[in-house]
Amino acid sequence: MTPGLIGAPLNVAQLYLDGVCRSFDGFKAINGLSLAVEKGELRAVIGPNGAGKTTMMDIITGKTRPDEGKVVWNGDTDLTRIDEAGVARLGIGRKFQKPTVFETHSVEDNIRLALKAPRGVFPVLFDRRSAEENRRVTEYLDRIRLTHLRAETAANLSHGQKQWLEIGMLLAQEPQLLLVDEPAAGMTDAETMETAELLKSIAGERTVIVVEHDMDFVRALNCRVTVLHQGSVLAEGSLDHVSAREDVIEVYLGR
Amino acid sequence: MTRLIDLRLGLFLAALFAVTVLAPLATTLPSTSALNLPSYLIPLMGKYLCYALLAVALDLCWGYAGILSLGHGAFFALGGYAMGMHLMREIGARGVYANPELPDFMVFLGWTELPWFWYGFDMFWFAAVMALAVPGLLAFVFGWFAFRSRVSGVYLSIITQALTFALLLAFFRNDMGFGGNNGLTDFRDVLGFSLSAPSTRIALFVLTAVALAGCMLLARAITISKAGKVLVAVRDAESRTRFLGYRVESYSVFVFTVSAMMAGLAGALYVPQVGIINPGEFAPANSIEIVVWVALGGRGTLVGAAIGALVVVALKSWLTATFPDLWLFALGGLFILVTLALPNGLLGLVDRLKPRKAKPATEVPA
Ligand SMILES: Nc1ncnc2c1ncn2[C@@H]1O[C@H](COP(=O)(O)OP(=O)(O)OP(=O)(O)O)[C@@H](O)[C@H]1O
Ligand SMILES: [Mg+2]
Numbered sequence: 001m002t003p004g005l006i007g008a009p010l011n012v013a014q015l016y017l018d019g020v021c022r023s024f025d026g027f028k029a030i031n032g033l034s035l036a037v038e039k040g041e042l043r044a045v046i047g048p049n050g051a052g053k054t055t056m057m058d059i060i061t062g063k064t065r066p067d068e069g070k071v072v073w074n075g076d077t078d079l080t081r082i083d084e085a086g087v088a089r090l091g092i093g094r095k096f097q098k099p100t101v102f103e104t105h106s107v108e109d110n111i112r113l114a115l116k117a118p119r120g121v122f123p124v125l126f127d128r129r130s131a132e133e134n135r136r137v138t139e140y141l142d143r144i145r146l147t148h149l150r151a152e153t154a155a156n157l158s159h160g161q162k163q164w165l166e167i168g169m170l171l172a173q174e175p176q177l178l179l180v181d182e183p184a185a186g187m188t189d190a191e192t193m194e195t196a197e198l199l200k201s202i203a204g205e206r207t208v209i210v211v212e213h214d215m216d217f218v219r220a221l222n223c224r225v226t227v228l229h230q231g232s233v234l235a236e237g238s239l240d241h242v243s244a245r246e247d248v249i250e251v252y253l254g255r
Numbered sequence: 256m257t258r259l260i261d262l263r264l265g266l267f268l269a270a271l272f273a274v275t276v277l278a279p280l281a282t283t284l285p286s287t288s289a290l291n292l293p294s295y296l297i298p299l300m301g302k303y304l305c306y307a308l309l310a311v312a313l314d315l316c317w318g319y320a321g322i323l324s325l326g327h328g329a330f331f332a333l334g335g336y337a338m339g340m341h342l343m344r345e346i347g348a349r350g351v352y353a354n355p356e357l358p359d360f361m362v363f364l365g366w367t368e369l370p371w372f373w374y375g376f377d378m379f380w381f382a383a384v385m386a387l388a389v390p391g392l393l394a395f396v397f398g399w400f401a402f403r404s405r406v407s408g409v410y411l412s413i414i415t416q417a418l419t420f421a422l423l424l425a426f427f428r429n430d431m432g433f434g435g436n437n438g439l440t441d442f443r444d445v446l447g448f449s450l451s452a453p454s455t456r457i458a459l460f461v462l463t464a465v466a467l468a469g470c471m472l473l474a475r476a477i478t479i480s481k482a483g484k485v486l487v488a489v490r491d492a493e494s495r496t497r498f499l500g501y502r503v504e505s506y507s508v509f510v511f512t513v514s515a516m517m518a519g520l521a522g523a524l525y526v527p528q529v530g531i532i533n534p535g536e537f538a539p540a541n542s543i544e545i546v547v548w549v550a551l552g553g554r555g556t557l558v559g560a561a562i563g564a565l566v567v568v569a570l571k572s573w574l575t576a577t578f579p580d581l582w583l584f585a586l587g588g589l590f591i592l593v594t595l596a597l598p599n600g601l602l603g604l605v606d607r608l609k610p611r612k613a614k615p616a617t618e619v620p621a
Contacts, residue, residue: 061498063494063498083497083502084494084497084498085497085498085500085501085502085503088497088498088499088500089500093498094498096495100492100494100495101492101495102484102487102488102491102492102495102496103491103492104487104491105484105487105488105491109484112481112484113481113484113485113488113496113499114499119499119500119501119502120502120505121482121505121506121509124480124481124482124485124501125477125480125481125482125509126480127480127481127482129481169499173499173500
């Protein structure tokens with residue numbers, strides 16, 4: 001255990017952000033952000049536009065380097081020193097706010113590229129498609145209900161289908177931690193609820209952090225909620241707890 | 256599973272095979288025959304195939320991995336110089352100055368000793384290895400620094416252009432030891448066979464055709480492999496690829512290096528057929544021309560790149576012979592035409608003219 005860190009979080013926290021700061025051109029997008037998430041936890045992160053939710057994910061995944069602070073993974077690894085691919089290989093998967101899939105590849109190939117497997121050039125170059133791999137691809141396609149579009153080029157999918165595909169890619173990586181940025185955008189109400197169910201079913205076995213503006217969705221997740229505001233934590237607790245707080249209503253919910 | 260040889264590649268390879276068999280046969284016909292092919296055209300055709308190979312090399316890294324190199328002429332020229340150095344050494348004492356050790360230009364410059372970097376080039380195998388290794392190593396080191404610092408897009412294009420320009424200036428200097436301005440020429444023979452003998456010409460032509468076919472198959476194998484899919488993924492959504500755990504820079508360096516080695520091979524085959532290599536091959540405009548070939552043929556298709564090279568080079572030979580002043584305008588015009596009207600090149604045009612194929616049946620898992 002690193003000396004200087006107080007309290008229990010480090011022992012149990014799978015992910016621990018400690019006093020993280022990051023400014024862009026003098027603007028403090030993340031400002032002394034501290035957050036601990038336990039293994040297997042499902043956590044919702046809410047907050048107004050520009051609160052720093054996406055930037056927080058950028059920092060966890062090695063896309064953005066913080067100016068200050070640490071991001072501790074499993075109590076011993078400082079993620080701020082690792083590049084994106086390295087963070088992904090540690091078992092941290094991410095879904096972007098804007099759905100990002102490989103547009104010119106088929107739906108199937110999108111999943112195939114995401115499947116947990118060696119990522120080095122040569123093993124990938126000589127990778128032979130196996131029956132087992134096909135079985136796994138089918139399994140994830142079934143799970144996101146895109147099996148019928150298996151051979152379709154991803155560019156031809158609707159916005160919602162791309163969201164599903166990206167979620168499928170995230171699952172196929174079999175990460176220990178899933179960072180999911182606004183998964184419900186572009187989905188129908190029914191799909192939104194399905195997504196909530198899906199994420200709930202994944203949590204427990206894996207850790208899930210979800211950013212979402214849709215309050216029905218957050219309610220359906222029925223989990224601990226962190227409210228971000230101006231780059232740091234404004235409130236944390238159950239949805240009922242945080243949504244009863246004056247300051248949260250003022251900066252976010254009340255608008 | 257995608258087939259290694261699809262219809263397009265199959266047709267192209269069949270046509271290449273036919274030409275490779277028929278052209279040498281046609282040179283043996285009596286000169287009165289209408290089908291007679293003058294023997295001097297064989298090296299010219301060989302030269303065209305070298306350009307086609309160079310285009311395939313560029314397409315592998317630009318068309319699939321999105322790395323727009325404006326310096327591929329440099330890798331081609333380096334391969335050419337490696338082979339040229341061997342051919343120079345093979346002249347031996349038959350040069351103007353009859354020095355068994357030193358090429359003529361060194362004697363002319365008053366040098367008394369062979370520079371160290373010319374050692375080994377008296378052996379063909381060494382030159383052949385160097386023709387691949389030097390461009391490959393340069394691309395590897397250059398790519399390693401560039402891709403690791405995440406230089407991409409326009410910036411990468413500019414520094415590759417700067418690379419070939421720097422080499423152009425360096426190779427122009429006499430004291431670099433590569434024949435300066437004049438380059439390397441006056442070759443006599445290769446592996447003991449006279450370069451002007453029709454049989455040697457035919458052998459080189461056939462070898463070039465085999466190299467082209469081989470590299471197209473290799474490039475195709477790479478692009479249909481899972482790693483090829485990663486390359487396309489990088490082109491389409493680089494950060495998505497990184498967040499899946501792929502080290503994008505490794506893939507970029509890999510494909511850039513393979514591509515540079517193919518370009519080096521093309522250069523090595525080009526020099527004995529053309530009979531000269533000089534610093535002009537490093538000219539930035541040459542590298543840009545390769546991009547036009549690939550764009551015109553259809554990037555990301557391999558076959559299109561080869562066809563684009565053949566079409567543009569044939570057009571160039573014709574234009575420079577008939578309207579010498581027009582060539583550069585024609586090249587510029589072609590580039591604009593392709594960018595505006597043919598984003599997918601000639602092959603894209605063919606695809607558009609074809610009646611729309613029914614949607615491909617869902618692939619059945621093996
Ligand atoms: N790379 C960057 N360069 C400059 N400013 C940035 C960068 N990334 C984020 N920001 C700024 O940081 C602030 C936080 O942005 P962020 O995207 O994290 O907000 P968010 O909470 O995800 O908002 P939203 O709900 O709209 O997605 C914004 O003001 C944004 O403009
Ligand atoms: Mg955001």
